[in-house]
Amino acid sequence: MSSWTHVQVAIVGGGPVGMCLAAELAGYGVRTLVLESRTSVSQRPKATTLHARSVQCLVRRGHLTGLVSARGAASSPFHFAGIPGLEISAPEGEPEPVLKCAQADLERAFEARARAAGARVLRGLSVTDVVQEQDAVRITATAAGVGGRWRWRAGYLVGADGARSAVRELAGIGSRTYPATVSAMMGRVRLRHAGDLQEGWHRTPRGWIVAKGSPDGAFHLRTLNCQGEHADRHRPLDLDELRREVSWIAGRDIGMSDPRWLSRFSDFSRVARAYRSGRVLLAGDAAHVHFPIGGQGLSTGLLDAVNLGWKLALTVRGGAGRGLLDTYDQERRPAAQRVVDNTRAQLALMRPGAELDPLRELFCDILAKGSEHGLAAMISSQDTVLPSRTGCSSAYEGRFLQNVPLTTAQGPTDVIGVLRQGRPVLLLLGERGSGYAEQARDWSPSLHVVHAAATPELPCEALLVRPDGYIAWASDGDALGEALTAYLGSGRRPADTGMAAALS
Structure with a gap:
């Protein structure tokens, strides 16, 4: 493709956040292009939790049809830093407060809505260059193993391309980062003896093991080792290393076989210093990354999408108030910082040192007595109050309107x-x-x-x-x-x- 093809908005990254944003924009009549480097939806187990405010916003936008049910004043058991007893609830008339759904299923649903609304989705393309102009962004992409380059000229570009975002780097958007202090592993295996590990969260003097069973008898395992970061974060993880880590944390030998989807992760955290730089915007993991405790990552990214979609559509169509698009950064970047802060606080509580036992006992007592309302509202983002846009003295402005x-x-x-x-x-x-x-x-x-x-x-x-x-x-x-x-x-x-x- 030698000439420049024009689109109103280009989205780089076709995960659930990018596809949700594409569905939003295309639904508003915006000519939308999605560029995704993967050729198909990944089956690797990822996020499975959507918290209350994300569910509520998505339902108001017509998403999640067939996935949620309105149960009225329902509550769902959850945890804080691995400590059980947290109850996530929602007001009467709202959908269920915690939706469990595989990330891949959400991605497919959002992609179907985006395509049905008219968005163009191109897979197998990696963005290699981003150049901002006064009235547009020039984007260049290539396909692995295929010669030639693809070029587009977009009114706006949104990077939803993950933690290693090429858009963020090419646009020169800096970040506030928090270095890794722990090492963690994950993978799907079969245990040599079914009774070696029970499902659930297991804390030992050496760290944590989280075990979740599958219908076919396999286990999804995650480990947390607080002795320091990985010596080589990008070295492939093999079964022997995972087995040694699980056995060391458990304090006994745990045999396993049939590994799949083995990987490493850490508590490295990032918040972009700006969610908007001219005509380039960031959303999802491209804008914020945190330790995956509390199931908040996917929800935070999707809240980015439903916050940005209508604002960007109004801007593209010429119907936005002055500075409306800037409120995306003003509203969503502080929200991401709160998630980074609370996940770092939870990780501090999870460190296995005996000196933290009194603090853990205090939180156990708080949760047992049902005094955790503030924690539940924070984890589910239901305590979010947006900054005033008009400067008026209304007691309602910036608050979420519950379903009545x-x-x-x-x-x-x-x-x-x-x-x-x-x-x-x-x-x-x-x-x-x-x-x-x-x-x-x-x-x-x-x-x-x-x-x-x-x-x-x-x-x-x-x-x-x-x-x-x-x-x-x-x-x-x-x-x-x-x-x-x-x-x-x-x-x-x-x-x-x-x-x-x-x-x-």
Whole structure:
């Protein structure tokens, strides 16, 4: 391909984060290209946990159909630093608070949605060059074992290409890093004797072993050795080394065979110093990496995608308020830093030294007494409050709008239902709320205006709700027009009509 092919947004990286973002953008009518170096979806076991806020946001955007169930006020048992007893719960009417689903299955589901919405997905291509221009980004890619180069010119480029992100490096985006202090291994094996290890978390004076059984009788094992980082992080792991490590931590010989997917990992952590550099943005592991404790990595990356998608779509289509795209960095980078900090804190609690026993006993007591609400909200990101965009004094702005039933002229619905269109929602409650409709008239092509009966669960007259479910404005704050300008610009414009059609 010798000439430059034009796209509105190019996404490098076709994992679940990249595919979710592609589905979001293509659903908004944005010409979207995904470049993925792998030729197929990896079957290697990876993340399997989606926490409550990620599930809630994805459901509001129409994802996860058939994967989640609304169980109402459900709770799921979890752990903190390997200590059982943590309960992750969600408000009544929300989906189940912890979704267990293989990463590969999520990736396939997001890819299917992206392709159905019109995104183009190209596999087997590796990006080799990124050059920013004033109004576009030039991207060059090659295919392994195939001559020639592929070139695109994109309005924006998103790097969702993992921890060793080529986009991050080529764009010159620096990072705040935390060096590795521990060594860890993982792999799927068959145990010589089925009773050698029970399923679950095992702490010994030497470290940790986490064992999870498979239906076919194999075990997925993870180890944690706190004596220091790997001497050679990139040296391939073999069965003998994994067996020696597991046996040393357990304090007895544990035989194993039939190894698959053996690898090393550590507590090396990274947060990019900027999620946006001009027309280049980062998401998922390209932007943040942390020790995989608490199942927070996949959720954090997918929250990046649902935060960025609608903002980038509005920007591309010319309907975004000034600086809206910059709020992606302002909202998501602190969230990633919180995850890095809490995983480092959990790892500190997991170190096997006897001097930490009183601290572990304290946490065991906290969890046993059900006093862990703050920890559960932190792990599930349900304590997230976004910074004010408008500067208004509303008590609601920046908070997540939980799913409550609504009664409209068209019949009963709920918050999840009215957000499915993907446009920001102006929710007008009762007769007094209807008075705000005229104030929003100039922005109506980009808004989904919903008139509903007043409800005691929402004690205000009107709310402006973002597509990801967070409240952008409430009637107890400043003027509605200021909020609409901040998010959607100065009002009606030709591009808005196309945006509205794409979102309908």
